[in-house]
Amino acid sequence: MNPALNSALSINSGMAPVATPWFFYALAGMAVLSGVFVITRRNAVHAALALIITLLSVAGLYLMLYAPFVAGVQIIVYAGGIMVLFLFVIMLVNIERSSKERAFNRMWPVGLAAAGALMVLFASAIVKGSHINDMFRDRLMPLPESTNTQQIASLLYGEAGRMGQYTFAFEIASLLLLVAILGAVIMTKKKI
Amino acid sequence: MAEEVKTPDPTPPLPDGEKKALVEKPTAEKPTASGEPAKPAAKPAAPAKPAGPVPLPWTSPMVEKYRSQYGSGLDPLTYLGQNYLAVDRSLIPDILRLLREEEQFDYCVDITAAHYPKREKQFDVIWILYSFPRNERVRVKTQIADGASIASSVSIWPTANWLEREVYDMFGIQFDGHPDLKRILLPDGWKGHPLRKDYGILQQDKEWVQINLGIESGQ
């Protein structure tokens, strides 16, 4: 483990050092593998289950990055909420018919090219950063004393007496979502 | 008519106690019907003929009206204080509708049948009707031949739906205009109509049993 990370860890002694490379590789591998399953499984329910595993692995990666709040929200919102709705919809769809359809459409070479380009980018970053930690060294900030939850809160809502950086944007976004919810309700229900 | 060939049976002895009971029984049976002129005809029936009750002509304004309208196709009778109309098959739809709409027989208690294999017209079909406003029962009876059909009364009383299905199931009598005439108690593919007299009590549709239940016999 690199020394910078070690020193970063020692700042926050409350956190146990679970961030071993093994955990990372296990989680990342699971995420990639299940991600592949998501797009290759013909049965939509199997794909959805694989997607849940992807989301949970990503939540684990967030935990390793000392962002527990994001991990928790990931589990609640994506794995617990959205995926249940996904399954809900999938179950109402005729599985027999959809499983006979082709899993890929004609755009797949384009998608493959995009994915390949992204992979090259990541690979170059890894190759460049593998022997010198310099590339990310100046980015590696010591962890702040406050927890991740409080950081997010202060960014969104501000601290005592000071408005947060994103308060306005956040509120606008939530208003937009509320409008979307109301719109959806009105569109689907004739009488409420 | 089943009752035309009636031979009064002298079996039930009617001692004094029973006689008294007999007299008061019709009044208990139809307390509100006393206002009608039908009763005087019915009441003396039993004590007058202690040897055994026989069907007597039934007279009431209602019956007179129909009698004049339909003539001999209609034979109103009363037996042990219970009134019934023996009706010709062709008059059945009209009579039933009139009973429902003009005479307020709004409740079809039951539809059933009886099989007389020795008769030319083998089946009696019987409607048992009741009127809530009049608190009065009447039976309508007709004879039909085997294979003949009769008008369905589902449009008059929706309750006739299942009752007619059961009659069809048990006797094989067809009801014209029934929305969904099929077997009700027996399985769909069953052969035979068990309440016919020529259907033995141990008889069964062996073929059906073997195919559907996978056993040699249902007994």
Added chain:
Amino acid sequence: MSAETNEVSSRALLSSDASNRSALERSHLDLETAEKPYLDSNELIINMGPQHPATHGVLRVILKLDGERVLGTECVIGYLHRGVEKIAENRTYTMFNPYVDRMDYCAAVSNGLGYCEAVEKLLNVVAPPRAQYIRVILTELNRIASHQLWLGTHALDIGAMTPLFYTFRDREEILKIFEKYCGARLTTHAFRIGGCQYETYAGFEKDVNNFLTFFAPKIDEYETLLTTNRIWLERTKNVGVISGADAIALGVTGPVLRASGVKWDLRKAQPYAAYSEFDFEIPVGTNGDTYDRYLVRMEEMRQSMRIIEQAVSRIPEGAIMGKVPKVIKPPVGEIYHSIEAPKGELGYFIVSDGSTQPYRLRVRPPSFVNLQALDVMVRGLLVADVVAVIGTIDIVLGEVDR
């Protein structure tokens, strides 16, 4: 369920749609204006029964659903068909008497009463007053027992488990009286043509009176559990509504008819046995919904207790068997006699050819006819309501199928 069955049943449903339209426009209009499914979703056809915990035996209901909403039903019955009417034609009048107990086995005494009275009518004899009183007492006890059974299972269907055990505990007391009287608990065969076979045992009046004092607070106990229970109200109010006119058109009788506001009870309308001598009320509902039917039956139990109380206190002395010949051979003729069974009008139509066996015996079963109203009552409701409505009609499959 195979695709083939699906097709058959949906065809049947469609055709029955077309049928009842004239008489029962209201319910069908509801169906017509019901929201059409927005997406191209298949209607779900599910098969409820004959092995289903809430169909009270071997009733099979094919439900056509849109989501959970019932678009139509079709009852498939006959799984318990034993050919009672055919058996009757092959037994003597006396031999057939125990068979009637096996139809509505929850109210065997009522079945026996109806049969015995019908044959007595055919024979033109009347049971002596003491026998009449015994009959009334036992029949009303049986009515209470039947309603208890109904209440327990109905509540269980709606999800309240506990009332079942309370009602069975109290029903046990009635069954004990039956057992002491005639040796049997369920299929009692208590009455004979012409009267009763058995004189009351010593202490019969005391037992019945004890039961009355025991049972009066128990009804209140049931009501405490259910009558004002919010969930019970939500589940039963405005569920399975049937108007008085529809009920009459469909031939519905008994508590279901009375809950729809039709004050009609054969015990009052055309009194049989000794009912004209007793003072009791006919409880009537107003809305014709499941809750009203519940209230009507609860009140009926109380009224039955009133009748029993009067009957026990006034029971006359004398013979219990009328003068009936050893061999019962009614004269040629036909008779229809019906009584108010716990479930509705139970009628016997007997054709005699002068022999010792009925030429034709037809039973008019209340459950069979009442069950026909299920379709009208559940259209547009949810699956959960189907269960509640089947319960509230109070069917016994032994009687439906015979």
Added chain:
Amino acid sequence: MPNFIMSYLGSTVTPGEAGSQFWALIYVLIIFAGVSVAVICMNWIERKALAHFQIRLGPMRVGPHGLLQPFADALKLMLKEDIIPAEADQFVFWVAPLIGLLAAFTVYTVIPFGPSQAVSDMNIGILFMLGVSSLGVLGIVVSGWASNSHYPLIGALRSSAQMVSYEVAMGLAVVSAVLMTSLNASGTGTLSMIGIVQAQQQQGVWFIFKFFPLGFLAFVIFAIAMVAETNRAPFDMAEAESELTAGYHTEYSGLRWSLFMLAEYAAMIAVSSIAVTLWLGGWMRPFPNLLHAPAWDFIFSLFPGLTFGGLAAIAMIGAARMPAHSFFRIQRIGLAVFAALLAFSALLLLVIAIAGRSADTSVAARFREGIDYVYWFVLKVAVFMYLFIWYRATWPRYRFDQLMRIGWKVMLPISLGVLLLTAIVGVILP
């Protein structure tokens, strides 16, 4: 080795915080075993209590008063043929019960049985709990779909809709409790389960009584929503046996079915633990704010021993009252041995309570404290478990649309209002 154990007993933080993976594993095992035993006990208690509600006796044959019935049941379920319907989706059918079970048991990692009696104290503890317990619905949904049958599918659809809707009200109720934790000098709240109990300790009041009736309302909303979340009567639409035969697990049998039951009961205990932690002071004994003298500490620390003593006495009376028939001899002996075991536990607990009565940092004192914490926590949870049984015995079942109506049109507005008012009062009042 003793030193090692003693070092742990002296610790004031959870193994997760201390970074001791070994102790964390031990804790996980203890909790897994404990929850399994609790489910078995719950099974027996539910059957017995329900039976007594319903004037029955319940299990009486296997062991004295049916005490061994759960084991017999478990054995039966394990030996039973494991049926997978031919038309079912084999893999999903197999994996579905495991999802529910995993979700139900993972939650226990953050449940604080005491200030240091938890596997770990995540700083997003309550969020983690809600998130993971919401995964349990996936098992139900997927099992209903995989069975390839109508009744399970309807059950699954019902339960997914139900759980998703009630999660909203539940989450808002939780947030209003979390808001209350920020009423301290620094003005910062916490999502940590231990932190929430400690906040109640510092503020000297259980949150159920905070800002009366706001805290109470939030608690009631949570208490209703948690019944819906766990699919228990009167909200047991997903498995309504009179409508859907058995709902989503209609096609399951044997061990696989028992996993569903295990998950259901584990989830019940888990949500009850959340309620206890958030509103009922978690591991705190009653009235720590009023009766805080050391003498009171001592008196309350006698409760665990006395409870076991009471149970031993009941078992003893039961053994004594058994009919004097040779048939009951073995049962009588068994019950007496059980009573003796309980009495021994009671004695042990009393000895520990007396030995550790001083409030110093000795090992005995720490041990006594730990027992106290766990005892009060479990007692509070047990009350909820009893309530679950009581509901089931008393109420009819709601209909599905009524349930959704209550969830969206009653619970959600009330919980939103409570949240707003809590925030306003929390700013204005202190």
